[in-house]
Amino acid sequence: MAGDDQRQGGVDSGDRVEPPPSFVEQANVTDADVRARFEGDWPDCWAAAADLLDWETDYDAVLGGERPPFRWFDGGRLNACHNCVDRHLGDRKNQVALTWEGRLGESRTYSYLDLHREVNEFAAALRDLGVAEDDVVTLYMPVVPELVVAMLACARIGAPHSVVFAGFSADALATRMAAADSTYLVTCDGYYRRGAPVHQKNKADNAAIALDDDVEATVVVDRLGDDAPLGDDEYDYEDLVTEYRGATVDPVPRASTDQLFLIHTSGTTGEPTGVRHTTGGYLAHAAWTSRAVLDLEPEDTHWCSADIGWITGHTYTVYGPLAVGATTMLYEGTPDHPEKDRVWELIERNAVDVFYTAPTAVRAFMKWGEQYPEAHDLSSLRLLGTVGEPINPRAWKWYHEHIGGGDCPVVDTWWQTETGGMMVTTLPGVDTMKPGSAGPPLPGVDARVVDAAGDPVDPGETGFLVLTRPWPGMPLSMVEDDGWFADHDPARPDLSGFEWAYGTEDGATVDEDGYVTLLGRVDDVVNVSGRRFATMEIEAAIADVEGVAEAAVVSGPHDLKGRAIYAYVSAAEDAAEADLREDVADAVADAIGPVAEPDVVVFTPELPKTRSGKIMRRLLEAVASGEDLGDTSALRNPEVVGELESALADRDR
Known part of the structure; x- marks a missing residue:
């Protein structure tokens, strides 16, 4: 897609990067016409996706129904656990399926045979505890192997x-269990956070009280080793x-359309949605x-750094990698x-081939300095990926x-909890990459x-990202319902002109090559003096300032304007705040216009983040x-709240 003057494997003045020939030679997808072929045969x-799985009963049609209810792989029957474990027991039974690195330096490995045995044992235990087909089992654990075992045993x-x-919290757990009508719980006694124990079982107990003890059975994994006594209807894993x-x-x-799992959105901006x-x-x-x-092959070691509690951990720590062996x-x-x-x-020790992480983590790595990765042999890496939010070019x-x-x-990937898997990204063996898109x-x-x-926007113009055709990973709510047209208001597009469409509620631009650049949620805006600004556009401009590690923009009070643009900026350790303040204003003025310059700039050692890395x-x-x-x-870092409040109180307006 790039011109002949683009140099292979590097960034040129036009910010286009071609995949190295050595990668293309071994890539799983190398056909430059793959999009045209899929389009012509849709x-x-x-x-091609269904063929990667084992089916107990063959499906009758790839897609049943031209409008909801959609039935992907209609008539087919299969089991997800069989596809992630059992079918790999031939030549790969002794291959490592899971490798775990604990918070205190412990490590464990499970071959596919080991995983098969423990999943069967726990599945038998769950069944005898009363768990039946279609019963929802709640899993409330940190990233430990038993969580993956429990997921697969349920499947x-x-x-x-x-x-x-x-x-x-306990209240959040109780809310989610009640919403799922779940009366079975698998949890742990606790886990370690920066070496200190966190007593998870106490939170689970409080959730049970909030549910009027309407929990039929609780299984407890011993993570802390404190041998705490268990109560009635509680069992040691x-x-x-x-x-x-x-x-x-x-x-x-x-059945192909049967529910595999329920997952709630993070709940950091409002009520959780199942x-x-x-x-x-x-x-x-x-x-x-x-x-x-992700270009995964059975011989690869893949590390997705997302917590399994989020959809990224479900899809690209557990189900995707294990399905391909x-x-x-x-x-x-x-x-x-x-x-x-x-x-x-950890990448060096485990010879990781593919590393998939959040842009916020990348910006933290930048802030800490390249001396840390340079001290290790990272030559095993073949592919890098980002997920969770747009990554700025720098x-x-x-x-x-x-x-x-x-x-x-x-691969800079865009997708959502609702989409189940990746939707917009480059194919690493085919496409030119454009940093930031x-x-x-x-x-x-x-x-x-x-x-x-x-209506379609012109190249470079801001608009709304919408999906106008169903896809296999769509959730049951979209599969079943005929009501996915968003109500038309100034923050959302009118989708009534499409036969079917899903409004993602993400803002975006598209260039002349069809590359999509994400701008964040359409409701992530600041309204100042009657003007609406997308926070992601302002953040992207600030993040590309030399010396800025990352930035977050929100709306805040102002004596004259009523509302103002507040920019929280995490700077590199050697950056001078006075110089950065001016550079931040100039960068926003150049990228968007002087009217979008932040009224308040607050410098902070770090930004408040969830444990999945989201600001x-x-x-x-x-x-x-x-x-x-x-x-x-x-x-993840509650101590930063006091620092933010102090910095805001001492700010220089």
Whole structure:
């Protein structure tokens, strides 16, 4: 896609990067016409994804129904656990399926045979505890192997799981269990955070009280080793798998459209929303994107740094990598504990091939300095990826150069909890990369950027990203309902002109090559003096200032304007704040216009983030406005709140 003057494997003045020939030679997808082929054969093109799975009963049609209810791989029956474990027991039974690095320096590995045995034992235990097909089992654990075992054991017996992020409070757990009508819980006694124990079981007990003790059985994993006594209807995980040692449970065939799991959105900006994903469509989408975008092969070790409590951990730590027979790496700790080279130490030790992380993590790595990755051998890396939010060009280039050595393609992926898997990104063996732009829609995906009237925007103009065709990983709510046209208001486009469409509520631009650049949620705006500004546009301009590690923009009070633009800026350690303040204003003025310059710039050592690495902008807005902070149980670094309040009080307006 780039011109002949683009140099291979490097960034040129036009900010286009070609995949190195050495990568293309071994890539899973190298056909430059793959999008045209998928388009010409839609929806049957998605049989390529279904063909990556084993089916108990063959499907009758790739897509049943031209309008909701959609039925992906209609008539087919399969089991997700069989596809992630059992079918790899031939030549790969002794291959490592999971490798785990604990917070205190422990490590464990499970071959596919080991995983098969423990999943069967726990599945037998769950079944005898009363868990039946279609019962929802809640899993409330940190990133430990038992969480993956429990997910697969639930899938084996046809019981949907609902993973609740371990950092959430007792009230958040109770709310999610009640919403899922779940009366079975798997948790742990606790976990370690920066070496200190966190007593998880206490939160689980409080949630049970909030639910009027309407929990039929609780299984507790011993993580802290404190041998705390268990109450009635509570069972020790290790005792159960020992009791059922050697037990086998036949995988329960499920209809392709049956529910595989329920997952709630993070809840950091409002009430959590439950999203139910299907068995066949979701798993096919996860497997296909793991092969085509992450380029995973069975011999690869893949590390997705997302917590399994989020959809990224579901799809690209558990189901996608295991479905294609790769080794997936789990890490319980944080990237800077005990030292800031922890990530690079683990990549070197485990010879990681593919590393998939959040742009916020990349910007933190930048802030800490390249001396940390340079102290380790990262030559095993073949592909890098980002997920969760747009990555600004400067961070992209740093990641490409200092982590990938200039030889690893970087896939900047856009997708959502609702989509189940990747939707917009480059294919690393095919596409030119453009730092800061996610890329074109994946083959078979129809993603468009439209204006408020639902018409296509011109290249470079800001609009709304919408999906105008169904895809295999879509959730049950979209599969079943005929009501996914967003109500038309100034913040959302009119989608009534499409036969079917899903408004993603993300703002975006598209260039002349069809590459999509994401601008953040359309409701992430600041309204100042009657003018609306997308916070992501301002943040991107600030983040590209030399000396800025990352930035977050919110709306806050102002004596004259009523509302103003507040920019929270985390600077590199050697940056001078006085110079940066001026550079930030100039960068925003150049990129957007003087009217978008922040009224208040607050420098802070770090930004408040969830344990998945997302910036809690809601909390920043509360600090700016002097309001109650609300639920902060998902906050990874609660100590930063006091620093922000002090910095804001001492700011130089």
